[in-house]
Structure formats: C-alpha cells, structure tokens
Amino acid sequence: MTRIGIDLGTTNTLCSYWPPGAKRPQLIPIPQPIGPKEKVDSLKLLPSAVYVESEQTVFAGRWVKLDSRTASEQKPYFLSMKKRMGTTYVREVNGLTITPEWVAACLLQVVRKSAENYLGKAIDEVVITVPASFSTEQRAATLEAAKLAGLPRSGLKLVDEPTAALCHALNEQGHELLSEGQHKQYIMMIDIGGGTFDVSIVQVIRNAEETLDITLLGCSRYNEMAGDDFDLYIAAFLLNRMEQQRGFDYSELTHNEAADLAAVTLYRAEEAKQKLSKLARESVSSPLRYNRDLMEKIQVPVEISAMGPLEAENYRDQLTVKDLGLALKRFLPDLLNRHKNREDKLYSYTIAKPIEEAMESVRQSSEAFAVFDYMDLHEVLLTGGSAHIPLLEMAINQIVARPPRTLTDTMESVALGASVFGAWVAGEHGELVHLHERINDSVFLQLPDGRFEEVLSKNNVIPLKNYPCPTRSLKIGGEGIYKQVELRLFLGQSAQDPFMAPMTTSHILTFPEPIPSGTPINIHCSVGPDRCFHFTFTARLAEGSEIKAKAKVVQDRTAQGLAHLPQVNLTRL
Structure with missing residues (x-):
C-alpha cells in the first residue's frame, strides 16, 4: 500500500509520505520551474499558482507565482483559487473554460507525478486536507479535482x-x-494559512489501553480571512506611506502603472511579513512579551524597484512590528471594548469571529456543552504559515484567556499530519487513534411557503449509513397524481440561518408508478467520512407499501463543467 498525504493549500501545496519503519513522515520534493529558460528545481513547497499557456501546456509552482507578481502584462495566472472551490466561478482562457477545480487538478497532477517518480511506484491511497469550514459542496469539488488529476x-x-x-x-x-x-481534554486548533483562518475544537480522551479517542466538537464557518488578506493590508500600508514620502497620488496613476506598482508592493509585503515574523520569533522568547521599544526595534528593510512614479530611484523603507500592528489593525479586535464591539459590523471581521464561531458551534452541539467556555480549554495550539505573525499570538491569548502554543513545523504540520492520519486510520505504525466527526451544517428541506424544516441535524456523528431523516411536512402536495416531484435541500446552522446554502439546484424524484397527492415521502441519508451526502427517497402508500424513487440531481455549473474538463498534460515540466 503506497499512501501519500497532500496539503492542497491556498498559497502552497505540499506532499508527504511515511516510509515503512520510519518514526515520522517526510515531505516529497516537487520539481517545478524556479526561473526563466525552463530552469527546474525540486522544492518542498509547490506554490499553488498555475499559468495556462494552452490546453496542453500548463506551468505551476514558484516561478509562476513570482512572475505573476512582477509581470508587466496581464496573463492567465490563477492563484489562491482554493477559496473559490465549489462555486460558480469560471474564466475563459484560449478557448478553455477554467474553473477552480480545474486549477486544483493541475496542482494535484503535478504532486501525483512527483510522488510516483520519487517513490518509483503508483499511488494507491491519498489523504487530502481541507479546511474544517469547507462546505459539502467544497469537499465534493475537492474530490472531483483529485479524480480529474488521476488520483x-x-x-x-x-x-x-x-x-x-x-x-x-x-x-x-x-x-x-x-x-x-x-482523562478528557479539550483542545482548540487554530490553523492560520494563506487562505483560511480555520478553528476547530476537539475532545481527546485517553483510554486505559493508552489509545486515544478524538472527537470533533465544533469548528468555524467564516474563512474569508488569512495570510493573503494580511498581505493586502500590509501592501496598502506601504503604498500609503510611499504616497506620503514620494508625493504622488496612487488613484491618479494610469491603469498599467497602478497594476504594476500594486503587484510589486504586494510581493514585497508578503516577503517583509515572512522576514519580520522570523526575526521577531528569534528576538523575543515569548510573543506575549512585546513592549513599545521592542515593537519599534524589530524591523526589516523593504525596497521597491524604480517604476512609474518611482522612476527617479528605488523606494526604501523599514517595516517594524509596530507598523505591522497598524497595518493589521483591521483584523485585531479592540479587546478593551469587546462587548461593545460585538455590535459593530467591523468586529465580526476580526480574528475573534472564527474563534467565537467555533466556541458557539460546540455550545450548540448538545446540552452537555451549553455553557462551554474558554476556561474549559486545556490547550490552544497554533499552526499554519501565518502562525508566527507578531501580535496575532498576543491577540489570540487575550481572546481565549490562555497563551497559545505554536507547533513546530508550522508550514509542514498539515501535510505531515495527513500521512499520520492515513496511517493511524489504517492501524499502521503502532498508534491506536479513533477519530469521530460530526456534520458541520444541518440539512434543511425548503417547504412550498419558503420556510425550512430540518431533516438531518448537524449533531449527528459520521459516518451515517441509511439514516432515517425525521420529516413531518414532506408530502406530495396539490391535487391529482404525480410521477415526478421536485425537492430542494439546503445546508445551514438553523432554519433562520441567513447564509443558508443550497446543496444542489434541486432533486427530481421519479416514481415507477403514479403517486396520489398527500403521500408522505421518507428520506434516508448516508454520510461518509468525507462528509459527502447521499440520499434515498421512498413514498409510503396508504396500504403500507413503499415505492423507491429514482433521484436525479440537477447540478449547478461547477458540477456539470467538471465532467468535461480536459486532462492536463504538463509537458514542459
């Protein structure tokens, strides 16, 4: 059995493998272009950046990301597409219809070929990581992308x-x-990546046999804030200071000048963020010990080449920890006025939002956790590429009322953990761990009057097999007899959830014989470990017999387009 683990990240993609007899997994190097003239090297991180030259030639990796930030012309680059997985996003390029799943398939195909070449054999099993906040549609889109990539x-x-x-x-x-x-502990996991600020709360039970039971109790839903967003705000901070020091107005630049300057500044902002995070980590023993002097003393240089309004000479500046705090102020809640700010819309977009969402998700899971509080947490663990950003750790400490612990290998922990998870589930490498997960969102049926009725609770532990969904209102309405019925199912936290999302456009039920109006319809649901749903529908006739319906799912653009995506041939890699 050859198994690999893949961290399909918004910013970077990594692949791991656990060699037989080894104590820990290792990363598989991924060949990729690192410069012009087809210069190729093998790196641990594959930047999740794709350039489509034609249907048969696609580039992915480091050079694509660098070129996208410094190119003087608009090209078909695709970066940070993970955020759009499972949506209706499309882009036409050279006669090709590109979707986020297509881009993800390109990256996964590079990983698959790299792993097969490195290991010298075909891959039998793959564990792919996804944000805990990913919806059912996003998870299904990830699986489709993996299949498209030949996994x-x-x-x-x-x-x-x-x-x-x-x-x-x-x-x-x-x-x-x-x-x-x-014996029993509650751990909050915070994964701050390039595209998501993901929070999960798990219960870990240590049994007498020294085995571990891990149960996912709750997770955040909001994932529109992470490293990419931090980069944008740091770049805006630098541009604002650049305007003041060089005496120009960014809004008055030509389109090309503005685009070029913004692209280079964004690249330098990301670079400065990474260098400052590393320097701060080396300079301060604890992120909770920052003071005014240290915040101004720890700094890194920023230089932007002469272009557009900077033609005279290169722009040079220094970015301090204090500057970083000012640039990211939008994401850091005012904790002195915490309760007041909860009523402010802007407060709901700080790092406090996903953390409090995860806590509320636990409280709603059962009556036993109705008063679950931060003081009930035993550990708060940080990981992800942005986990070491100065001041974030301090802010998280103030929110959860305990100092977080940052894991080692923050950039690699998710990819390596994918291989660990796969091995433990298979009963390999001696560890006995049982993982229990539950559905993040409840399933609701939309009634004819527009209201929603819950048919499957989010509190159910998965996997589920042929689970009978309680329905009181699901009957064939109107008058007469029917052979077809249309149903609409949605995902949400409650019947009043303003972010209720349709699972598909609709389910068309076709019965083998006409069904009279008023006939109840029973729904049975199966949910696999990947949290993908499968439904069966039966009509219960008056005499007690049941007729099973053939369900046709009318899918949205994303699902229809995936079946017709061309196989990517990465000939020049």
Whole structure:
C-alpha cells in the first residue's frame, strides 16, 4: 500500500509520505520551474499558482507565482483559487473554460507525478486536507479535482486541516502534548494559512489501553480571512506611506502603472511579513512579551524597484512590528471594548469571529456543552504559515484567556499530519487513534411557503449509513397524481440561518408508478467520512407499501463543467 498525504493549500501545496519503519513522515520534493529558460528545481513547497499557456501546456509552482507578481502584462495566472472551490466561478482562457477545480487538478497532477517518480511506484491511497469550514459542496469539488488529476478513486480520503495538524503534533510529541492526569481534554486548533483562518475544537480522551479517542466538537464557518488578506493590508500600508514620502497620488496613476506598482508592493509585503515574523520569533522568547521599544526595534528593510512614479530611484523603507500592528489593525479586535464591539459590523471581521464561531458551534452541539467556555480549554495550539505573525499570538491569548502554543513545523504540520492520519486510520505504525466527526451544517428541506424544516441535524456523528431523516411536512402536495416531484435541500446552522446554502439546484424524484397527492415521502441519508451526502427517497402508500424513487440531481455549473474538463498534460515540466 503506497499512501501519500497532500496539503492542497491556498498559497502552497505540499506532499508527504511515511516510509515503512520510519518514526515520522517526510515531505516529497516537487520539481517545478524556479526561473526563466525552463530552469527546474525540486522544492518542498509547490506554490499553488498555475499559468495556462494552452490546453496542453500548463506551468505551476514558484516561478509562476513570482512572475505573476512582477509581470508587466496581464496573463492567465490563477492563484489562491482554493477559496473559490465549489462555486460558480469560471474564466475563459484560449478557448478553455477554467474553473477552480480545474486549477486544483493541475496542482494535484503535478504532486501525483512527483510522488510516483520519487517513490518509483503508483499511488494507491491519498489523504487530502481541507479546511474544517469547507462546505459539502467544497469537499465534493475537492474530490472531483483529485479524480480529474488521476488520483485513485477508491483510495481518496479527506481530513480537516486542524485535525491533521493535531495528528502530527501527537505523533511528534506523543502523550506529552496532553496534560498529565487528565482523562478528557479539550483542545482548540487554530490553523492560520494563506487562505483560511480555520478553528476547530476537539475532545481527546485517553483510554486505559493508552489509545486515544478524538472527537470533533465544533469548528468555524467564516474563512474569508488569512495570510493573503494580511498581505493586502500590509501592501496598502506601504503604498500609503510611499504616497506620503514620494508625493504622488496612487488613484491618479494610469491603469498599467497602478497594476504594476500594486503587484510589486504586494510581493514585497508578503516577503517583509515572512522576514519580520522570523526575526521577531528569534528576538523575543515569548510573543506575549512585546513592549513599545521592542515593537519599534524589530524591523526589516523593504525596497521597491524604480517604476512609474518611482522612476527617479528605488523606494526604501523599514517595516517594524509596530507598523505591522497598524497595518493589521483591521483584523485585531479592540479587546478593551469587546462587548461593545460585538455590535459593530467591523468586529465580526476580526480574528475573534472564527474563534467565537467555533466556541458557539460546540455550545450548540448538545446540552452537555451549553455553557462551554474558554476556561474549559486545556490547550490552544497554533499552526499554519501565518502562525508566527507578531501580535496575532498576543491577540489570540487575550481572546481565549490562555497563551497559545505554536507547533513546530508550522508550514509542514498539515501535510505531515495527513500521512499520520492515513496511517493511524489504517492501524499502521503502532498508534491506536479513533477519530469521530460530526456534520458541520444541518440539512434543511425548503417547504412550498419558503420556510425550512430540518431533516438531518448537524449533531449527528459520521459516518451515517441509511439514516432515517425525521420529516413531518414532506408530502406530495396539490391535487391529482404525480410521477415526478421536485425537492430542494439546503445546508445551514438553523432554519433562520441567513447564509443558508443550497446543496444542489434541486432533486427530481421519479416514481415507477403514479403517486396520489398527500403521500408522505421518507428520506434516508448516508454520510461518509468525507462528509459527502447521499440520499434515498421512498413514498409510503396508504396500504403500507413503499415505492423507491429514482433521484436525479440537477447540478449547478461547477458540477456539470467538471465532467468535461480536459486532462492536463504538463509537458514542459
């Protein structure tokens, strides 16, 4: 059995493999272009950037990302497309209809070929990580992209990124990660990546046999804030200071000048963020010990080449920890006025939002957790590429009322944890871990009057097989007899959820014989470990017999387009 773990990230994609007899997994190097003239090198990180030259020639990796930030002309680059997975986003390029799933398939195909070449054999099983906040549609889109990339259909598994990171931490630190003498513990996992700020809360039970039961209790839903967004605000901060020092108005630049300057500044902003995070980590023993002097003392240089309004000479500046705090002020809640700010719309877009969403998700899971509070947490663990950003750790400490612990290998922990998770589920490498997950969103039926009725609770632990959904209102309405009925199912937190999302356009039920009006319809649901739903519908006749309906799913653009995507031939890689 050849198994790999893949962290299909918004910013970077990584691949891991656990060699037989080894104590820990390792990363598989991925060949990719790193410069012009087809210069190729093998790197641990594959930037999730794709350039489509033609249907048969696609570039992916480091050089694509660098070129996209410094190119003087608009080209068909695709970056950070993970955020759009499972949506109706499309873009026409050279006669091709490009979707986020198509881009993800390109990246996964590069990873698959790299792993097969590195290991010298075909891949039998793949574990792909996804944000805990990913919806059912986004998870289904990820699986379709994996199949499109040629990964084995029968050996595909999905696991939440925070869960994978926790598996990596447990494998590295063993039971030392857990508090001594504690039979049951609650751990908050915060994964701050390039595209998502993902929060999960898990319950870990240490059994007498030294086995571990891990249960996902709750997770955040809001994932529109992460490293990419931080880069944008840092770039805006630098541009604003550049305007003041060089005496020009960015809004008055030509389109090309503005685009070029913004692209280069964004690249330098990301670079400065990474360097400043590394320098701060080396300079301060604890992120909770920042003071005014340190915040102004820790700094990194920023230089932007002469262009447009900067033709005279290069722009040079210094970015301090204090500057970083000012640039990211939008994401850091005013904790002194916390309760007041909860009524402010802007407060709902700070890092406090996904953290409090995860806590509320736990409270709603059952009556036993109705008063679950931050003081009930035993550990708060940070991981992800943006976990070391100065001041974020301090802000998280103030929100959760305890100092977070940043994991080692923050950039690699999710990818390595994917291999750990796959091995443990298969009963390999000696560790006995049982993972229990539950549905993040309830399933609702839309009634004729527009109201919603819950048919499957989010509190159900998965996997579920042929689970009978309680329905009181699902009957064939109108008058007469019918052979076809249309149903609409939605996902949401409650019947009043303003962000209720349709699972598909509709389900068309066709019965083998006419059904009279008023006939009740029973729904049975199966949910696999990947949290993808499968429904069966039966009509219960007056005499007690049942007739099973043939359900046709009328899918949206994304699902229809995937079936017709061309196979990508990465000839020049």
